[in-house]
Amino acid sequence: MQIELELVSHCIQAASKQAYERMLNRYLKGNMPDDEALILEKQIEGMIFFLKYADFSYLRSVHADLDGSRRHRIVLDIPEQFKKIRLIWEDQEVFPRWKQDVNA
Numbered sequence: 001m002q003i004e005l006e007l008v009s010h011c012i013q014a015a016s017k018q019a020y021e022r023m024l025n026r027y028l029k030g031n032m033p034d035d036e037a038l039i040l041e042k043q044i045e046g047m048i049f050f051l052k053y054a055d056f057s058y059l060r061s062v063h064a065d066l067d068g069s070r071r072h073r074i075v076l077d078i079p080e081q082f083k084k085i086r087l088i089w090e091d092q093e094v095f096p097r098w099k100q101d102v103n104a
Contacts, residue, residue, distance in 0.1 A: 053099050
């Protein structure tokens, strides 16, 4: 599954939190078919994993495009195995570095 993030005056972490909050609000409103709710649940689970375990300081320091200083549209590609999440934009493909407690 893929989630599109818009980085405009916000870093990757802030944009991810905003996307998570939008998805959670939409889910809690509950005005959707069951199949759509299941997809949204998976997206929310993936975002929780990403927000909890991604090393955002590292991402921002190594990839200047993710610090929010320039406008970018980032695709967060979330496979079944969340540890294989990747960020895609323009000609870039990045696999996040995870915090040490990712196996917890």
